[in-house]
Amino acid sequence: xxxxxPATFVRRHLLTCEGLKAGEISALLDLADxxxxxxRQVIKKRDVLRGRTLINLFFEASTRTxxxxxxxxxxxxxxxMNMNVSTSSVAKGETLIDTAMxxxxxxxxxxxxxxxxxxxVELLAQKVDCSVINAGDGAHxxxxxxxxxxxxxxRAKGRIAGLTVAICGDILHSRVxxxxxxxxxxxxxxxxxVAPSTLLPAHTDRLGAEVFTDMNAGLxxxxxxxxxxxxxxxxxxxxxxxxxxxxxxxxxxxxKLARAKPDALIMHPGPMNRGxxxxxxxxxxxxxxIREQVEMGVAVRMAVLEAMARQxxxx
Amino acid sequence: MxxxxxxxxxxxxLNARLLDPASGKDEPGGLLVRGGVIAxxxxxxxxxxxxxxxxxxxxxxxxxxxxxxxQVFTGEPGQEHRETLKTASQAAAAGGVTTIVVxxxxxxxxxxxxxxxxxxxxxxxxxxxxxxxxxAMTRGLNGQDMTEIGLLKRAGAIAFTNGKSSVxxxxxxxxxxxxxxxxxxxxxxxxxxxxxIDGAVMNAGEVxxxxxxxxxxxxxxxxxxxxxxxxxxxxxxxxxxxTISCAESLAVVRAAKARKLPVTCGISVNHLTLNxxxxxxxRTFFRLRPPLRSEEDRxxxxxxxxxxxxxxxxxxxDPQDADVKxxxxxEAADGAIGLETLLAAALRVHHSGEVGLIPLLKAMxxxxxxxxxxxxxxxxxxxxxxxxxxxxxLPWVVDKVQxxxxxxxxxxxxxxxxxxxxxxxxxxxxxYQYAGMDRS
Numbered sequence: 001x002x003x004x005x006p007a008t009f010v011r012r013h014l015l016t017c018e019g020l021k022a023g024e025i026s027a028l029l030d031l032a033d034x035x036x037x038x039x040r041q042v043i044k045k046r047d048v049l050r051g052r053t054l055i056n057l058f059f060e061a062s063t064r065t066x067x068x069x070x071x072x073x074x075x076x077x078x079x080x081m082n083m084n085v086s087t088s089s090v091a092k093g094e095t096l097i098d099t100a101m102x103x104x105x106x107x108x109x110x111x112x113x114x115x116x117x118x119x120x121v122e123l124l125a126q127k128v129d130c131s132v133i134n135a136g137d138g139a140h141x142x143x144x145x146x147x148x149x150x151x152x153x154x155r156a157k158g159r160i161a162g163l164t165v166a167i168c169g170d171i172l173h174s175r176v177x178x179x180x181x182x183x184x185x186x187x188x189x190x191x192x193x194v195a196p197s198t199l200l201p202a203h204t205d206r207l208g209a210e211v212f213t214d215m216n217a218g219l220x221x222x223x224x225x226x227x228x229x230x231x232x233x234x235x236x237x238x239x240x241x242x243x244x245x246x247x248x249x250x251x252x253x254x255x256k257l258a259r260a261k262p263d264a265l266i267m268h269p270g271p272m273n274r275g276x277x278x279x280x281x282x283x284x285x286x287x288x289x290i291r292e293q294v295e296m297g298v299a300v301r302m303a304v305l306e307a308m309a310r311q312x313x314x315x
Numbered sequence: 316m317x318x319x320x321x322x323x324x325x326x327x328x329l330n331a332r333l334l335d336p337a338s339g340k341d342e343p344g345g346l347l348v349r350g351g352v353i354a355x356x357x358x359x360x361x362x363x364x365x366x367x368x369x370x371x372x373x374x375x376x377x378x379x380x381x382x383x384x385x386q387v388f389t390g391e392p393g394q395e396h397r398e399t400l401k402t403a404s405q406a407a408a409a410g411g412v413t414t415i416v417v418x419x420x421x422x423x424x425x426x427x428x429x430x431x432x433x434x435x436x437x438x439x440x441x442x443x444x445x446x447x448x449x450x451a452m453t454r455g456l457n458g459q460d461m462t463e464i465g466l467l468k469r470a471g472a473i474a475f476t477n478g479k480s481s482v483x484x485x486x487x488x489x490x491x492x493x494x495x496x497x498x499x500x501x502x503x504x505x506x507x508x509x510x511x512i513d514g515a516v517m518n519a520g521e522v523x524x525x526x527x528x529x530x531x532x533x534x535x536x537x538x539x540x541x542x543x544x545x546x547x548x549x550x551x552x553x554x555x556x557x558t559i560s561c562a563e564s565l566a567v568v569r570a571a572k573a574r575k576l577p578v579t580c581g582i583s584v585n586h587l588t589l590n591x592x593x594x595x596x597x598r599t600f601f602r603l604r605p606p607l608r609s610e611e612d613r614x615x616x617x618x619x620x621x622x623x624x625x626x627x628x629x630x631x632x633d634p635q636d637a638d639v640k641x642x643x644x645x646e647a648a649d650g651a652i653g654l655e656t657l658l659a660a661a662l663r664v665h666h667s668g669e670v671g672l673i674p675l676l677k678a679m680x681x682x683x684x685x686x687x688x689x690x691x692x693x694x695x696x697x698x699x700x701x702x703x704x705x706x707x708x709l710p711w712v713v714d715k716v717q718x719x720x721x722x723x724x725x726x727x728x729x730x731x732x733x734x735x736x737x738x739x740x741x742x743x744x745x746x747y748q749y750a751g752m753d754r755s
Contacts, residue, residue, distance in 0.1 A: 018525065097641055117643030118527040119597030138645065140527030178527055201524040
């Protein structure tokens with residue numbers, strides 16, 4: 001069984017990438033590398049979390065993140081339960097805290113939580129006794145996504161430090177962008193964000209990213225082109241005038257991609273809007289590592305669960 | 316609450332530091348209260364009380380007019396579990412606030428004469444401080460249909476407001492200002508562009524970006540203010556920007572004043588003493604309207620008070636219970652209580668050396684009195700005996716359990732304060748006496 005130095009990742013919760021140290025991230029990526037190897041074997045199951053209960057608590061619909069966590073938990077022999085909480089009621093927050101208290105009484109070991117409101121997972125973590133993993137909270141953070149992106153980059157490029165990463169699209173509403181800016185900066189990459197001004201939050205530069213509103217300039221000599229999903233409801237005039245115009249200026253096509261380095265990788269956290277933020281042929285390009293990202297998602301989540309299992313009480 | 320019963324006809328405050336923000340006087344002396352009004356004051360009363368008068372030894376502490384807080388939200392009628400006029404008045408008394416102006420954002424909205432009568436009756440029967448009513452300027456605060464401003468004013472409404480929201484319709488705002496002018500009615504307006512702030516819960520900036528919260532640029536405030544000043548110019552209506560929070564807004568007010576327009580402005584003590592960083596990890600008690608701004612803006616507001624450009628400081632006391640505050644930040648309610656901490660929090664900018672005591676207290680006494688046409692707010696023979704004794708240096712720690720307000724959403728909970736009201740008198744009756752901190 002793989003072991004990590006106990007001092008490398010000793011957190012009870014994983015709520016944000018802000019403040020994660022390079023050593024902690026490297027330790028998780030090392031562990032994830034091993035998990036990825038194991039996942040390609042016939043027998044994928046290990047008993048790291050045997051007897052432990054993992055609850056996936058999703059207040060916001062998600063197919064890939066939830067199934068990725070479910071699979072990660074099962075491959076580590078945890079008992080996994082999925083809970084999808086409807087958020088249609090007005091008293092959503094009450095549901096959140098009440099649900100947290102109810103679940104807490106069932107004595108889970110690890111809660112994986114996704115919520116549509118920024119800070120909701122942190123609020124919930126204050127109310128429960130178990131470990132909590134943030135699987136996405138509003139436009140705040142999505143730590144495991146940034147870790148799996150870092151792993152994908154590290155495996156393909158052999159390093160993260162010194163690479164130029166262009167994160168393109170709806171930065172304003174993106175938790176993926178925020179987590180990635182944190183992790184990539186900590187690991188020594190040069191981070192750029194590329195978006196129309198209506199989709200850029202204030203002072204993005206102070207988070208450690210160079211800001212571009214012209215995609216051609218933003219992709220110049222980039223090692224990694226990371227595309228973000230643009231939500232449908234934001235394409236019809238409120239933030240950008242139309243899908244067509246957005247694709248014209250901010251969609252990744254062959255012409256814009258040519259600005260990046262010849263060996264630049266193409267990434268997308270999914271699910272993709274083909275023809276909106278990414279041309280279909282680009283999505284299936286030989287340099288696209290989008291499918292690899294999904295594979296690494298399971299590995300990274302296994303690594304996080306495994307590291308956390310070491311912090312769980314044993315009584 | 317402790318009423319001095321039976322109330323003696325006369326009360327003498329001896330050995331006081333008489334501080335009258337209206338005249339700027341700051342001198343040792345004494346003050347005699349008789350029949351609910353200030354009968355006499357001056358150095359000749361410093362040590363001698365007339366026979367039969369109750370005596371309060373101020374021990375050299377400040378004796379000044381009680382605070383007039385012109386923005387207080389309560390839950391009466393409709394949300395009594397949050398706050399009643401009674402509990403709000405008790406919190407006020409404990410904070411040295413002798414007059415509260417209650418906002419019409421209730422259920423139902425205070426937009427009719429009968430509701431003004433209702434509040435007046437409830438206040439008379441239950442409140443320990445003076446209660447005045449700021450009535451709605453549009454029906455149900457809908458921002459569309461003007462209320463009966465003339466009749467409401469005659470019934471006792473002291474000013475008019477659209478509560479926590481701005482009137483987005485420029486023509487409605489124009490007509491309200493124009494109509495109110497004929498009655499000499501003051502329009503106190505919340506200035507935040509309703510379209511710009513839609514969905515926003517924070518000030519746009521690095522903090523909001525890090526937290527991933529929907530945010531709005533502070534210009535949302537200045538845009539409405541600029542429009543309103545233009546409307547004041549063509550209507551001549553008396554206008555008060557209820558709570559400004561950034562330097563750009565202050566510049567607009569300053570320019571309007573320079574052009575002799577009937578424009579004034581206020582600020583909440585929260586925006587004078589807190590900034591957006593205080594939100595920290597999504598602390599909902601710091602979710603306010605307007606949102607807390609940057610430290611730069613806060614410092615600019617403090618200079619505005621020191622220079623006398625900001626006329627009024629309010630608590631913007633807004634009781635919200637746990638049910639609406641214990642939510643993710645973006646889904647929680649706005650507002651913070653503040654009656655009991657108003658003076659102590661405001662004193663922070665005095666103790667820091669930024670604002671003199673006279674301009675600071677003036678913004679909470681003489682200025683609101685003048686705006687609202689009240690006889691209180693000054694140390695003057697014949698003025699109502701609404702008085703407070705303040706120990707400027709007394710240290711204390713805010714403990715929400717000990718606060719009198721029914722809701723406990725104080726952003727100052729567990730904060731260290733310096734300065735505390737020792738006695739509060741309303742119309743000659745002692746309504747609060749500080750008994751020390753309960754350490755239990």
